[in-house]
Amino acid sequence: MSEMSRRKVLLSGGALGAAGALGLATPAWGTDEGPRSVYDTEADPVSAQLLDSGVVPEVNRLLWDWTRNDQPLPAGLPGYLHDFIEKARRLPEWADRAKLETAARFNKSRGIYLNLLNGVGGGMLSTAIPKEAWAVYYSKGGADMEDRVAKTSLLGFAVGALNAYRPDGDCIVQAVKTRLVHAAIRHLLQQSPHWKWGIPISQEDMLVTWHTLPTYAMRKMREWKVPISAADSQAYLHVWQVTAHMLGIRDEYIPATWAAANAQSDQVLPPNMGPTREGVELTDILLGQLAEQTSPGSVSRPLCNALARYLVGDQVADWDGIKREPIWGPLIATAWPALVRFREGLIPLPLVPEAAWVIDEAARQYILFYLTKGKATKIEIPTINRPE
Numbered sequence: 611m612s613e614m615s616r617r618k619v620l621l622s623g624g625a626l627g628a629a630g631a632l633g634l635a636t637p638a639w640g641t642d643e644g645p646r647s648v649y650d651t652e653a654d655p656v657s658a659q660l661l662d663s664g665v666v667p668e669v670n671r672l673l674w675d676w677t678r679n680d681q682p683l684p685a686g687l688p689g690y691l692h693d694f695i696e697k698a699r700r701l702p703e704w705a706d707r708a709k710l711e712t713a714a715r716f717n718k719s720r721g722i723y724l725n726l727l728n729g730v731g732g733g734m735l736s737t738a739i740p741k742e743a744w745a746v747y748y749s750k751g752g753a754d755m756e757d758r759v760a761k762t763s764l765l766g767f768a769v770g771a772l773n774a775y776r777p778d779g780d781c782i783v784q785a786v787k788t789r790l791v792h793a794a795i796r797h798l799l800q801q802s803p804h805w806k807w808g809i810p811i812s813q814e815d816m817l818v819t820w821h822t823l824p825t826y827a828m829r830k831m832r833e834w835k836v837p838i839s840a841a842d843s844q845a846y847l848h849v850w851q852v853t854a855h856m857l858g859i860r861d862e863y864i865p866a867t868w869a870a871a872n873a874q875s876d877q878v879l880p881p882n883m884g885p886t887r888e889g890v891e892l893t894d895i896l897l898g899q900l901a902e903q904t905s906p907g908s909v910s911r912p913l914c915n916a917l918a919r920y921l922v923g924d925q926v927a928d929w930d931g932i933k934r935e936p937i938w939g940p941l942i943a944t945a946w947p948a949l950v951r952f953r954e955g956l957i958p959l960p961l962v963p964e965a966a967w968v969i970d971e972a973a974r975q976y977i978l979f980y981l982t983k984g985k986a987t988k989i990e991i992p993t994i995n996r997p998e
């Protein structure tokens with residue numbers, strides 16, 4: 611069946627309804643005819659116009675206190691920006707409130723794994739995605755990674771919060787702001803003398819990064835044998851499908867099921883990953899921060915290296931230039947799965963090696979550091995690239 615007729619059948623099939631629109635396309639990944647050449651047709655002209663007319667600092671000032679999902683926009687925004695946000699803040703019609711509530715409870719109960727996987731693991735994966743490493747390195751935030759991570763984790767924490775998509779939550783706000791930031795990056799990076807890779811952050815690029823978040827985290831939790839009910843797993847996928855939509859990823863590219871997500875991840879990640887000088891430098895900064903931000907002396911850089919390598923595997927760790935740690939490496943490989951089994955009530959305490967608690971504590975401190983830092987900062991539209 612051709613793509614068009616498949617779409618017609620699905621869209622007209624009442625029972626499938628709007629949710630059937632997810633994952634409708636079978637895109638030509640990796641080719642110029644596919645999502646690699648599609649960007650964000652709604653947000654891109656908005657951020658370009660904001661930048662060209664010099665109003666970004668004023669817009670950032672006005673949006674600083676726009677923080678709640680249900681909050682009216684402040685007065686004084688340019689009309690075209692106001693119209694864009696009013697449309698972009700609406701949840702897709704296929705969003706399912708009950709599933710979002712289940713996902714919120716799941717995120718809370720599995721918070722420690724998810725924060726570790728999305729924060730440390732996802733961070734180390736993204737530096738092994740050349741186009742992303744270059745984009746981050748040569749944009750403004752690349753020069754101040756502490757601030758950049760604090761800002762990025764605002765969205766991560768928002769997705770994981772109990773009130774993520776409730777009226778008093780802030781996930782919609784963070785996602786819509788991020789969409790405007792990405793659109794600004796598409797406009798700005800092409801003006802950088804260092805930038806030689808065409809328009810950044812295509813639909814394909816966004817999906818690649820998306821898979822380093824929920825798809826990777828779910829696979830790891832399965833690998834660690836974390837018991838997850840079918841309802842929780844569906845809900846966790848759903849909250850990330852909604853988040854993908856809110857970030858400007860087109861519905862037809864968003865995987866509809868875990869099977870589709872895993873297949874898409876296997877298809878798009880390998881050709882989009884590899885080593886870069888910029889990625890190695892960013893990884894080194896991130897791991898240095900992880901070691902520093904835990905209480906002095908409690909977590910050494912070797913432990914951080916070993917933890918990162920354990921989370922992302924040898925191939926990615928080698929691309930990222932993460933050192934092999936002969937002592938901590940094997941220790942973590944046995945201690946961490948034991949800690950997970952203990953947490954899940956599957957083994958008694960004496961079977962958990964001491965090393966596991968050091969990692970557990972490090973993860974907590976790291977998360978707390980960015981939770982605290984995040985409170986003092988907000989996602990803002992940049993006006994410049996990385997300063998020379």
Ligand code: HEM
Nearest residue numbers: 741742745746749750751758761762765788815816819820
């Ligand atoms: C900014 C999340 C995909 C490059 C941001 C921000 C968030 C975010 C929350 C705002 C934080 C800040 O301003 O520093 C995400 C998520 C993605 C995604 C959840 C996919 C699901 C991508 C991709 C690229 C990219 C694919 C590049 C190929 C950037 C850059 C910035 C940014 C360069 C601005 C950095 C700066 O100068 O401050 N992203 N992003 N992002 N993102 Fe993404």
